[in-house]
Amino acid sequence: MADMTIKLLNYGYFEKKMLSELAVGVSSEFEAEVKIVEGYLDLNAYFDAVRKQYNGNQILRYIDSHDAADYQKLVGLFNVDLFIPILTYIFGQAYLGGKSAIASGYRLTNERYGLTKNEALFHARFLKEVNHELGHCFGLIHCHNPGCVMQSSTYVEDIDQKSPHLCGNCRNLFHEGNR
Amino acid sequence: MNKKISLLIVDDEESVRDSLYNWFLEDGFSAACADSAASALAMIESKNFDIILTDIKMPGMDGLELLRRIKAIKKDAIIIIMTAFATVDTAVQALKDGAFDYVTKPFDPDDLSHLIRNASRQIMLAEENTQLREHLKLENVDDIIGNSTEIKQVLEEVQKVAVTNSSVIITGESGTGKELIARAIHANSPRRFFPLVSVHCGALSESLLESELFGHEKGAFTGAIYTRKGRFEMADNGTIFLDEIATISIKMQIELLRVLETKSFMRVGGSKLITSDFRVICATNRDLKQMVDEGRFREDLYYRLNVVNIRIPPLRERKDDIPVLVQHFIRKYCTAMSRNPVSIEEGALSKLQEYDFPGNVRELENMIERAIVVGNGKEIRIKDLPLLKETSQTLTESLEELERKHVKAVLEKYDWNISRAAKALQVDRVTLYNKIKKYGFKENS
Numbered sequence: 242m243a244d245m246t247i248k249l250l251n252y253g254y255f256e257k258k259m260l261s262e263l264a265v266g267v268s269s270e271f272e273a274e275v276k277i278v279e280g281y282l283d284l285n286a287y288f289d290a291v292r293k294q295y296n297g298n299q300i301l302r303y304i305d306s307h308d309a310a311d312y313q314k315l316v317g318l319f320n321v322d323l324f325i326p327i328l329t330y331i332f333g334q335a336y337l338g339g340k341s342a343i344a345s346g347y348r349l350t351n352e353r354y355g356l357t358k359n360e361a362l363f364h365a366r367f368l369k370e371v372n373h374e375l376g377h378c379f380g381l382i383h384c385h386n387p388g389c390v391m392q393s394s395t396y397v398e399d400i401d402q403k404s405p406h407l408c409g410n411c412r413n414l415f416h417e418g419n420r
Numbered sequence: 421m422n423k424k425i426s427l428l429i430v431d432d433e434e435s436v437r438d439s440l441y442n443w444f445l446e447d448g449f450s451a452a453c454a455d456s457a458a459s460a461l462a463m464i465e466s467k468n469f470d471i472i473l474t475d476i477k478m479p480g481m482d483g484l485e486l487l488r489r490i491k492a493i494k495k496d497a498i499i500i501i502m503t504a505f506a507t508v509d510t511a512v513q514a515l516k517d518g519a520f521d522y523v524t525k526p527f528d529p530d531d532l533s534h535l536i537r538n539a540s541r542q543i544m545l546a547e548e549n550t551q552l553r554e555h556l557k558l559e560n561v562d563d564i565i566g567n568s569t570e571i572k573q574v575l576e577e578v579q580k581v582a583v584t585n586s587s588v589i590i591t592g593e594s595g596t597g598k599e600l601i602a603r604a605i606h607a608n609s610p611r612r613f614f615p616l617v618s619v620h621c622g623a624l625s626e627s628l629l630e631s632e633l634f635g636h637e638k639g640a641f642t643g644a645i646y647t648r649k650g651r652f653e654m655a656d657n658g659t660i661f662l663d664e665i666a667t668i669s670i671k672m673q674i675e676l677l678r679v680l681e682t683k684s685f686m687r688v689g690g691s692k693l694i695t696s697d698f699r700v701i702c703a704t705n706r707d708l709k710q711m712v713d714e715g716r717f718r719e720d721l722y723y724r725l726n727v728v729n730i731r732i733p734p735l736r737e738r739k740d741d742i743p744v745l746v747q748h749f750i751r752k753y754c755t756a757m758s759r760n761p762v763s764i765e766e767g768a769l770s771k772l773q774e775y776d777f778p779g780n781v782r783e784l785e786n787m788i789e790r791a792i793v794v795g796n797g798k799e800i801r802i803k804d805l806p807l808l809k810e811t812s813q814t815l816t817e818s819l820e821e822l823e824r825k826h827v828k829a830v831l832e833k834y835d836w837n838i839s840r841a842a843k844a845l846q847v848d849r850v851t852l853y854n855k856i857k858k859y860g861f862k863e864n865s
Binding site: 298324325326327328331335336377382393395 | 436440447533
């Protein structure tokens with residue numbers, strides 16, 4: 242897996258320190274080289290005025306249209322409220338077994354829920370969300386193991402319950418799928 | 421559940437289809453999409469989907485019409501209606517038409533997970549239920565003993581008929597266990613949580629039977645001090661077992677036919693029509709068809725009752741079961757009498773297997789019970805089974821020969837205790853000594 246490169250495309254104006262921590266976490270989990278790239282995207286094109294949210298499907302489609310010559314997987318990092326037409330919100334989205342994913346930190350901060358700011362907790366949640374979406378890119382589906390990062394999370398509290406790591410079974414599937 | 425649950429998403433909006441499709445794939449389901457109700461119907465015809473999610477407003481056929489069409493061909497299909505514009509009327513209509521749920525777009529992510537989890541659980545339960553039914557073991561058949569092909573066939577028929585609501589006639593000679601079979605049918609039927617009411621028609625006079633079956637109102641006849649529920653009323657939601665059905669009078673046959681057809685009746689002396697939902701199981705040791713031919717049993721009633729006929733073979737047709745039956749009765753009566761289990765002499769068992777048992781299993785049971793009572797507490801011997809000796813009697817024997825055999829048998833039975841043997845023979849001890857002398861009997865000869 243040493244040849245694998247994962248690109249983290251920063252559209253969310255996240256701090257360098259946080260992105261470096263994120264890269265370490267992703268790299269160790271997926272045994273891959275992680276590159277952080279600054280990106281610019283006019284999100285107005287993806288804004289839904291009725292829902293006052295950004296269309297995750299359309300953004301993911303745009304991300305996926307990138308030339309993939311220098312990476313195997315790409316995660317677009319955002320800090321806006323994402324939705325897909327059937328759901329009120331999403332934390333992130335990925336193409337199952339594909340090369341692209343998106344993740345947003347918008348609903349991962351404590352302040353969003355009226356709680357005291359906790360930077361470390363936010364970083365931990367964001368790492369879990371990115372690892373989760375990357376897991377889908379590697380073909381992994383939702384896992385019922387409570388500690389596994391691939392467990393489905395519909396609330397931020399669900400994210401806090403799981404670890405940033407793949408469980409044994411998902412790790413085996415990851416290795417089998419990427420041999 | 422081993423198999424992957426399959427979903428069909430029906431929506432004319434591509435973004436909705438794609439969103440749901442990706443969501444379900446990530447959740448480990450197998451998913452497919454249709455952009456209209458017509459293409460959904462075509463897909464359903466060629467492939468089985470466990471859950472169908474359909475939008476309500478679509479060009480051409482709408483979601484409610486699709487729901488009705490699917491339900492018409494597949495009653496147990498799980499269909500979830502999605503809409504962007506929920507109204508109470510359409511929601512009520514959808515649920516009335518058999519929708520599993522009705523949800524408004526967009527859903528909260530947690531709601532979608534719950535919705536699909538509930539639908540999956542319903543599918544799992546339905547599958548489990550089917551599997552359990554397939555592997556369902558007969559209950560309450562512990563008293564129906566035997567390994568013979570004949571008795572296994574009877575039990576197979578019981579299993580098949582128990583789950584239905586059909587009337588059953590159990591035929592078989594006296595003592596073959598017709599009531600046990602009726603109990604087994606009831607105990608394995610969906611009616612098992614309700615009563616099994618037995619009526620021994622042969623033991624009751626016509627007027628008593630009428631009152632027993634239909635009940636009576638207070639003052640209906642002399643002695644009717646209180647209103648009394650009849651057996652049909654008591655068997656509501658359960659089963660009524662009419663034993664010795666061939667013995668009922670022609671008048672009662674007409675009454676019975678009417679009740680079976682309408683499931684309603686009036687108590688004796690009453691004017692209120694009472695309805696009761698019961699299943700009928702009848703038993704007889706007579707040939708009902710022959711009685712119909714002879715005009716002694718109503719043909720219409722015969723066909724009403726004889727939907728399923730279970731024949732219990734007499735014991736002489738399943739002699740292989742005698743050893744297991746003997747062991748069963750030994751265990752039963754030794755336990756009941758608080759005695760140590762006894763064995764049976766090989767010769768005695770052979771004799772039992774040679775015997776024809778006109779009284780069937782009941783006769784064998786009584787024989788074993790008696791043998792345990794009169795036996796030596798260790799082993800059932802040939803002499804503990806006196807009825808067997810009758811099998812060797814022939815009508816050509818002289819009176820003197822019969823007397824010789826009988827006196828010898830009684831002496832053996834009472835271990836040559838002269839007083840007890842004389843008492844059993846109803847002669848005095850001197851007369852018995854004279855007989856012993858006359859026939860030259862000697863103890864242990």
